[in-house]
Amino acid sequence: MFTLTEQKIDHNMLTEKVKNKRSGAFACFEGWVRNHNHGKSVTALHYEAHDKLAVEVGAQIVAQALKNFDINHAHCCHRVGALAVGDVAIWVGVSADHRGAAFAACEYILNQVKAEVPIWKNEYYENGESGWVEANHCC
Amino acid sequence: MKITIELYGRLKQTFGKDTLVWQTEADNPKDIYLELCKHHQSADESNFIKPIIDDTFCDWTTTLDETHVLGFLPPASGG
Numbered sequence: 001m002f003t004l005t006e007q008k009i010d011h012n013m014l015t016e017k018v019k020n021k022r023s024g025a026f027a028c029f030e031g032w033v034r035n036h037n038h039g040k041s042v043t044a045l046h047y048e049a050h051d052k053l054a055v056e057v058g059a060q061i062v063a064q065a066l067k068n069f070d071i072n073h074a075h076c077c078h079r080v081g082a083l084a085v086g087d088v089a090i091w092v093g094v095s096a097d098h099r100g101a102a103f104a105a106c107e108y109i110l111n112q113v114k115a116e117v118p119i120w121k122n123e124y125y126e127n128g129e130s131g132w133v134e135a136n137h138c139c
Numbered sequence: 140m141k142i143t144i145e146l147y148g149r150l151k152q153t154f155g156k157d158t159l160v161w162q163t164e165a166d167n168p169k170d171i172y173l174e175l176c177k178h179h180q181s182a183d184e185s186n187f188i189k190p191i192i193d194d195t196f197c198d199w200t201t202t203l204d205e206t207h208v209l210g211f212l213p214p215a216s217g218g
Contacts, residue, residue, distance in 0.1 A: 031218050050147055050212060052194050078217055090218045110218065118189075119217030120148030132149035135214045 001074075002058025002117075004049055006081040009088040018073040023095035027102035029110050031090040033083050037133070041126035045083045050118040054078070061112040069105035071096040076109050078119055140164075142171065142203060145210040150188070153181050168192070168209055169199035187214050 001017070011030065018026065033045050062074050074094045083089060092109045096102040114135070121133040145158050154175055165171045168190035176183050190197055191210040203209060 047217060048148060049217070050191075050194070050210070053191065053196070053212075114218035115215060117215055117217055118147065118212050119215055120213065121216045122148075132152065132213075133216045135216050 001076075002055055002062050002113075003075075003077045004051060004054055004080050005077055006079070009077055009079055009091050011088070011091055011093075014075055014077055014091055014093055017075045018093045018095040020072055020095060023072045023097060023102075025096045025099040025102040027094050027096075027099065027106040029090075029092045029106050030088050031110075033085050033087045033089055035085045037123060040123075042085065042123050043126055044085070044124040045087075045089070046122045046124070047078070047080045047083065047089065048120050048122065049078070049080045051080075053118050057117045058113060061109055061116065064112075065094070065105045065109050068108065069094075069096070070098075070101040071105045074105060074109060076113055078113065078117070080119065140166075140203075140205045142205060143208045144171070144175070145208060147210065148213040148216070150211050150213050154179055166203050167200050168197065168203065168211075171203070171209060172199075172211060184213075188212065 035042050062076055065074050072095045077091045079089050092106050094102045094105045122130055123133055124130045141160050141162050144161050146154050151157050163171055189212045190199055192207050
């Protein structure tokens with residue numbers, strides 16, 4: 001499942017969505033808003049999405065992960081709207097029988113969401129400027 | 140025809156508005172996009188941009204009419 005939220009991401013609530021008695025492994029990734037990018041001091045972010053297509057594409061990515069990897073449950077939640085430094089921007093959680101598949105599926109979902117889901121990041125800088133961020137596939 | 144165009148992400152900055160009504164003789168997303176680029180003296184980035192019609196992904200060559208809402212999505216930069 002893939003969701004968008006304007007509220008602070010609640011990782012405890014999201015973890016419950018993938019928790020199950022079959023799984024012995026849980027892999028989770030949180031993307032946090034950092035206070036710098038390309039040498040500039042970042043004070044805040046604003047994420048904009050095409051809501052309908054973001055949810056559709058995100059759900060397809062999670063569904064593909066469930067087909068491609070030996071996992072039990074997966075969920076990805078992306079924050080939209082105004083975020084402060086330190087806020088969680090994206091949460092990916094995967095449960096599986098064993099850790100290998102959980103780690104691999106978690107990374108797959110994250111990479112695909114960053115590349116394909118129509119969400120865009122606008123950064124606000126300490127000097128008062130702002131700028132749309134280009135796709136970033138750094139590890 | 141007059142067609143409504145929705146712009147997302149940095150394309151709002153490139154083309155100056157979130158939404159605009161565009162007068163055109165063109166009838167497909169590619170030609171309309173190129174008209175916008177020419178009008179705003181902006182580089183053609185159609186290799187990276189995805190067109191949508193009525194909130195659904197479409198081909199650049201899909202035939203449009205005035206009832207459609209055309210949109211252009213820049214490359215994703217979430218996460």
